[in-house]
Amino acid sequence: MLKRVIKLRRGDTMNQDYYDPKVLRKLQLIEIGILKDFDKICNENNLDYFLVGGSAIGAIRHKGFIPWDDDIDVGMSREDYDKFLKIVKKEYSKKYSILNNDTNNRYPAMNTRLQLKGTTYKTIDFKDIPGEFGIFLDIYSFDNIPDDDKLMKKQATKAWFYGKLMVLSGVKKPTIYYYGIKAKILHMILFVAHYVFKIFHISTRSLYCKARKYSTMYNNEKTSRFAFMFDPKRYTSILSKDDVYPTKRIEFEGMKVKVPNRIEVYLKKRYGDYMKLPPVDKRHNHPPDILKFDDSKDDK
Numbered sequence: 001m002l003k004r005v006i007k008l009r010r011g012d013t014m015n016q017d018y019y020d021p022k023v024l025r026k027l028q029l030i031e032i033g034i035l036k037d038f039d040k041i042c043n044e045n046n047l048d049y050f051l052v053g054g055s056a057i058g059a060i061r062h063k064g065f066i067p068w069d070d071d072i073d074v075g076m077s078r079e080d081y082d083k084f085l086k087i088v089k090k091e092y093s094k095k096y097s098i099l100n101n102d103t104n105n106r107y108p109a110m111n112t113r114l115q116l117k118g119t120t121y122k123t124i125d126f127k128d129i130p131g132e133f134g135i136f137l138d139i140y141s142f143d144n145i146p147d148d149d150k151l152m153k154k155q156a157t158k159a160w161f162y163g164k165l166m167v168l169s170g171v172k173k174p175t176i177y178y179y180g181i182k183a184k185i186l187h188m189i190l191f192v193a194h195y196v197f198k199i200f201h202i203s204t205r206s207l208y209c210k211a212r213k214y215s216t217m218y219n220n221e222k223t224s225r226f227a228f229m230f231d232p233k234r235y236t237s238i239l240s241k242d243d244v245y246p247t248k249r250i251e252f253e254g255m256k257v258k259v260p261n262r263i264e265v266y267l268k269k270r271y272g273d274y275m276k277l278p279p280v281d282k283r284h285n286h287p288p289d290i291l292k293f294d295d296s297k298d299d300k
Contacts, residue, residue, distance in 0.1 A: 006061055015283040019068075019070065019285070019287075022255075024068070026284055027070055027121075027135065027291070028065050028069075028070070028117065030070075030119070030135050030293070031070075031072050031135065031137065032253050032255070033116075033118055033137075034096075034114060034135070034136070034137045035074075035096075035137055035255075035257065036074050037092075037142050038074070038114060038137055039098075039255070039257060039266050040255075041087060041088070041092065041237060042080075042084065045083065045084075046048075047076070047080040047256055048076065048077070048080055048245070048247055048258070049074045049075065049076045049139075050074065050075050050079065050244060050247050050253070050258050050259050050260045051072075051073065051074055051075075051142060051257060051258065051259045051263075052073045052074065052075040052228070052237065053073040054066050054069050054071075054073065054267075055069070055071075055072045055073045055074070055252070056259055056260075056263060056266065056267060057267060057271065057274050058252070059250055059251070059252045059259055059263075059277055060250075060263060060264070060267065060274070060275075061274065062254050062261075063250075063251045063252065063253075064251075064253035064254075065253065066155050066222060068283045068284075069137055069285060070283055070286055071136070071285075071286060072137050072138065073136070073138045073140065074140070075135065075139075075142050075228060075237075076139060076140070076141060076142065076197055077138045077141075077142055077226065078141045078142065078143050078144075078216065078219055079225075079227060079293065081112070081139065081141040081142075082141075084097055084139070085089055085100075085200050087113065087154065088114065094117070095116070095117060096114055096115060096116060096117060096226055097115045097117055097134065097210075098111065098112060098113070098114065098115070099113040099115050099131070099132070099133065099134075099136070100112040100113070101204065101208040103131075103161075104127050104129075104130075104131040105203070105204060105205040105206075105208075106130055106131060106133065106170060106204055107129065107168070107204070108126075108129065108167045108168075108169060109167065109230075110141075110166070110169030110208070110211060110212070110228075110230040111138055111139060111140050111141075111214070111230075112138075112141075112164050113133075113134075113136035113137070113138060113139070114136060114139060115132070115134035115135065115136045116135045116136070116138040117132070117134060118134075118166075118294035119134040119135040119294050120132075120133060120134060120135075120290055120291065120292035121134055121136065121288055121290075121291050121295060122132055122288060122289050122290045122291075123286045123287065123288055124276050124288070124289045124291060125154075125286075126170075126171065127228070127290075128171075129170055129171075130182075131182070133274050134202075135291075138235070139213075140228045140237075141228065141232075142226040142228050142237075142239065143215045143216050143219055143226055143227065143228075143229070144218040144219050144220070144221060144223040144225075144226050145218060145223060145226060145227045145229075145238065145279055146218055146221075147223055147224055147225065148221060148271075149229065149265055152216075152225075152227075152238075153234075153235070154214075155214055155217060155229075156227065156229045156234055156235060156238075157216065157232075157234060158214040159211050159214035159215040159229040159230070160208050160229050160230060160234050161229040162210040162211035162214065163207075163211040163215075163229065164209050164230075165202075165207045166204055166207035166211055167225060169202055169203065169204045169207055170204045181229065195241070208283045211230070213269045214229075215229050215230075223241075223248065224240060224242070225238055225239060225240050225241065225242055226238075226241060227239065235268050235282040236269075237270065238252075239260065239266055240265075243260055243261060243262040243265050243266060244260040244261060244262075245261060246270065247259065247261060248261050250263075255297075262279060263278075
């Protein structure tokens with residue numbers, strides 16, 4: 001079995017120049033394979049999804065990956081999300097594993113990773129988190145939010161607050177989108193706070209349960225909107241269901257994938273002028289602490 005092993009350490013570098021271009025493209029191609037399987041599973045089981053975040057920008061602006069991007073992001077309604085996870089665990093466990101806080105109570109994020117077995121992809125920010133980390137597809141659950149903005153902000157703020165504490169409980173130097181002296185001061189504060197959590201034995205799992213409690217509190221009610229509530233800033237991934245459904249297919253790396261029906265509305269609200277390339281120093285990705293490719297599984 002041929003394995004290609006990359007171990008990368010370059011301080012705090014988080015920009016597009018972190019990867020060797022050939023390594024990045026190899027990673028992207030494996031992720032495209034995971035996306036194809038994900039799409040197939042959804043089609044066979046009548047589940048819906050849509051690209052979000054940088055993957056949605058990439059589909060519109062580049063018809064594929066943003067050139068420096070190193071992951072794929074998809075969103076699902078909570079109902080389809082829960083169904084998908086059950087199907088993978090039951091029928092696809094030989095090829096894929098599920099990583100979230102329900103499968104690893106030290107995992108400090110509110111998303112799920114669909115991970116290709118036989119690979120390793122551990123990012124610098126998660127390097128101290130125990131468990132198996134493989135090359136993955138990021139899946140985000142969109143939960144109902146009330147149509148009344150005051151109620152929505154109350155719900156989203158509580159969910160977001162506990163979600164951020166959850167990250168801080170597990171990661172001593174989380175990724176932040178600040179620069180210069182502000183970034184240094186904030187990192188120092190977060191570093192101290194991380195160890196305060198350790199001293200008082202505040203678990204990642206307990207904070208996850210709090211965050212999930214608030215994010216799902218309206219899922220038994222009919223609402224016109226849903227949201228992923230754990231972005232770096234609050235209220236940035238709020239979507240009208242009429243803007244999402246029916247989803248449509250557009251080109252992404254030579255395949256047709258699903259995106260929100262009015263994808264431009266979502267992208268403009270979240271990113272502003274999403275067709276404009278950001279400055280080089282703000283082109284972020286997720287640098288690996290350890291990255292392993294298992295070539296025997298590349299074409300399966």
